[in-house]
């Protein structure tokens with residue numbers, strides 16, 4: 756097994772060949788819808804979010820629309836995504852700040868995004884990457900598990916894992932790298948029983964069982 760610096764580019768290239776459809780699963784048509792979808796996706800699946808958003812986005816088109824409706828109405832509209840009171844509060848707070856501080860636009864810098872109520876580093880990284888300006892690397896449960904199995908990090912803490920990955924992954928790949936790991940994690944490198952015999956990077960992986 757070579758050092759991780761030598762393995763990272765072939766890992767990315769092979770995963771990109773294998774998962775050519777590896778993109779974000781959330782459906783949105785503009786920056787505001789992107790931000791709201793990512794906020795709603797906390798603690799639930801993208802499929803669940805996509806079930807709610809077509810109706811939601813027809814009803815709420817501008818930041819002002821989210822503030823004009825009574826809070827309980829917004830809670831009801833997002834209820835199936837879980838933690839709906841907390842999420843409704845975060846969305847309303849975010850819309851207020853967008854209007855007051857960002858001219859009603861979604862900011863593109865991670866430092867600005869994380870100031871929005873209920874927006875953590877992971878959400879900010881996802882939004883910035885989808886806007887074509889990744890400034891970090893999204894670390895979710897799949898990215899954490901695969902980075903550890905591939906020997907790219909020894910850490911458990913997402914912030915430390917992100918730092919390790921940012922040192923290793925070429926900047927041009929910061930946006931697609933998490934998608935590649937997420938899809939590989941869903942299809943091949945499963946949490947309980949990784950399918951190493953069907954894995955295109957098994958010769959580059961120190962955890963391979965074949």
Ligand code: SF4
Pocket residue numbers: 904905943944945949950951954955956957958960961962963964
């Ligand atoms: S070889 Fe096995 S453990 Fe390593 S990435 Fe592939 S499926 Fe995961």
